[in-house]
Amino acid sequence: MAVKRASERRSDFVAAARDLFEEKGFENTSVDDIVARLGVAKGLFYYYFDSKEMLLDLILEHMLMEIESAIAASMEKKGLNAIERLGELIKCGADITFRSRTIIRYFQKERNRSLHLSIEKKSLEMMLPALERIVRQGNEEKVFDAPYPREAAGAMLFIISGMRALMPEDPSAEDMLRYNKTMQLYSERILGAAPGSLRVYEEMLPPELRRRKGD
């Protein structure tokens, strides 16, 4: 009925699809589901997209580009020392992790292993070099002491993403603080940074939970 601008409809489809993929996964989301959610006819989907597969590719591409540019943006800031830079990257990573859940899940599926580019790796491939550069910078600045910077970077990334999984769905303030402290502690140990030097995670806490001066 209501006629919309092509770009708007397109976005509607993408948004609906993204939601549904998130909710039920790509394979279990039918084109019928998508059009039903928008309340439009099935044919309209194919007016905008060549196939279901192609829609996924679009969403995917878009997400990867978002990730890439977010990382790039955080790395382009001038005049930051290693610790500050680490803070920037980790904040940006938190954001990515949140948004890319769906993609990651989809690409963990075996049908896509054939693509030889698991997005897990893809997203890793984007974060890893950035983090590695920071580790090297920190080593040079003598604030870190991390042999094998690439592996150190990897270890950081894995515990960051893994730890999140350990947290309960609805973490209490206490959970958050505990998560925070442990992340800081083990990050410092891996990077060989001075205890207490990585206040990064702390800054990501909501203000009311932050440690006050003198704590």
Add this chain to the structure above:
Amino acid sequence: MAVKRASERRSDFVAAARDLFEEKGFENTSVDDIVARLGVAKGLFYYYFDSKEMLLDLILEHMLMEIESAIAASMEKKGLNAIERLGELIKCGADITFRSRTIIRYFQKERNRSLHLSIEKKSLEMMLPALERIVRQGNEEKVFDAPYPREAAGAMLFIISGMRALMPEDPSAEDMLRYNKTMQLYSERILGAAPGSLRVYEEMLPPELRRRKGD
């Protein structure tokens, strides 16, 4: 066809299904595939199992039990110190990882999130307490210094599984050694163990790659 004992038939189905799930994934394995592999009629499947889903649950349960008892076995050994115990557990974990690839893959798929029991978590939930106990033991034995033992255990598990992803498909001897050294280095740092004290990983190397005394 030959009439088999119920339990034997059941096992045949489970075995065939396990193979096929491994080969082509759960979603891509049809009931037709399973009965074709066994050379029996389709109806027989539903004589033994209520649904395809239910068969998966069975297989799963079975696998989880295997994992559970493997972990339990490794923890029941008496008279080991924390470092020895850690070695046992890590070896057992490597084995688990290898065998549970399929399940893990399947449970990473979102349709199963509805089950609220991601196997990733499931298997974590089994490894974690064991590893946590070891960390505590090590703290008591003063060979480790790891506050937040549970989180330390988590961090260990994540870098173990994550690092593997960083390795190339066909790792060279050099890759293996590097993997080994970094695992040891960062494990020691996380656990607060003395440098060089965790020779665990080293022992998992093929003999020709092991460091000789004095290296």
Add this chain to the structure above:
Amino acid sequence: MAVKRASERRSDFVAAARDLFEEKGFENTSVDDIVARLGVAKGLFYYYFDSKEMLLDLILEHMLMEIESAIAASMEKKGLNAIERLGELIKCGADITFRSRTIIRYFQKERNRSLHLSIEKKSLEMMLPALERIVRQGNEEKVFDAPYPREAAGAMLFIISGMRALMPEDPSAEDMLRYNKTMQLYSERILGAAPGSLRVYEEMLPPELRRRKGD
């Protein structure tokens, strides 16, 4: 509901499909049409056939074999002179024409031209050599005088099939007789046979229309 023997069901499908193809053509016959006619579920079709295309191939192959063996049978008879042999072949051809209408029509469609084996040609390829041999035999027996036996055979086939098209749907006795006489006349001319020597067509008339002795 009612469970039938596989072979019987298969035949039912083939028969229904053959009818429907005849009625509405292959492209315009949907699998839904076929199962609806048999009053069975859609899935059953795919239990017996891999695809709609494959069913057509089956029907086709079967028909071509029928044609081939009919021609072969008519050519294997021993001790016939050219004129008798011609009679046999023409009778057999009439039968074929009748039965192969559907196939021919389907293969006239362009999608199949890609197959480079228009069945028109296919059926021609089967009739032509047989007829050509007869023409040569007739030439040798001095009852025919037809240079270019292959082309003479072709010309015969074309006017036989063409003339039929000229006839009204429900030919009167008079139409039949006229058709008969002209076929005889022009066949004789093409083959260079003596006027009145080819009584073949006459024999195909229903008895009450046949010329009585002395006509």
Add this chain to the structure above:
Amino acid sequence: MAVKRASERRSDFVAAARDLFEEKGFENTSVDDIVARLGVAKGLFYYYFDSKEMLLDLILEHMLMEIESAIAASMEKKGLNAIERLGELIKCGADITFRSRTIIRYFQKERNRSLHLSIEKKSLEMMLPALERIVRQGNEEKVFDAPYPREAAGAMLFIISGMRALMPEDPSAEDMLRYNKTMQLYSERILGAAPGSLRVYEEMLPPELRRRKGD
């Protein structure tokens, strides 16, 4: 877009459709294809035509009229004897055959049998009476001896169209000559014309293949 006169737009559509039908067949040509070729919007098609089917009818009608007038033109020439007239008609037929391939193909499809007007018949119905008149004229002029002029005309038409099917896709000069000679031979026989009297086909050969005087 530029606003065109209605009649011009109509013609554009007809032309584009004709091309596409020729290229890919009627069924495989979508309205989308047609408007895409013209670079106009889909709705415009339905502004000019009630349906795709109706467009085909239009094209068809148009083609049939072309054929009709071509035949009429060839028959209106004054002062030709039967043999000359035959030549004219055959040349015109060759032209028709060439241009109407698509239509013929389409109308051979059974969906159109419902229309009860196979174009094969349609075009026959147009050629046949013209040829029949020529045969009668030839009979009167004593250059032909063909009883049943209508059927003789039919036989001629069938072998003309049929023989073409016997020729290879890319006929050699030799093929062409052979085709020529046989067409002449069997045409003369059917019409009861003196051997060598029908040089019509010969004249349609490319000049370098024509028989020189005294051959």
Add this chain to the structure above:
DNA sequence: CATGAATGAGTATTCATTCAT
């Protein structure tokens, strides 16, 4: 226990046609 014929809801995709702008 075992068979395999039968079911039917579900899937992605196509396309002639309509209609608000």
Add this chain to the structure above:
DNA sequence: GATGAATGAATACTCATTCAT
């Protein structure tokens, strides 16, 4: 006249599940 977004019925095909034998 012209646009292009929107429709919806149709199509071939899949597969977990049922059930008569």
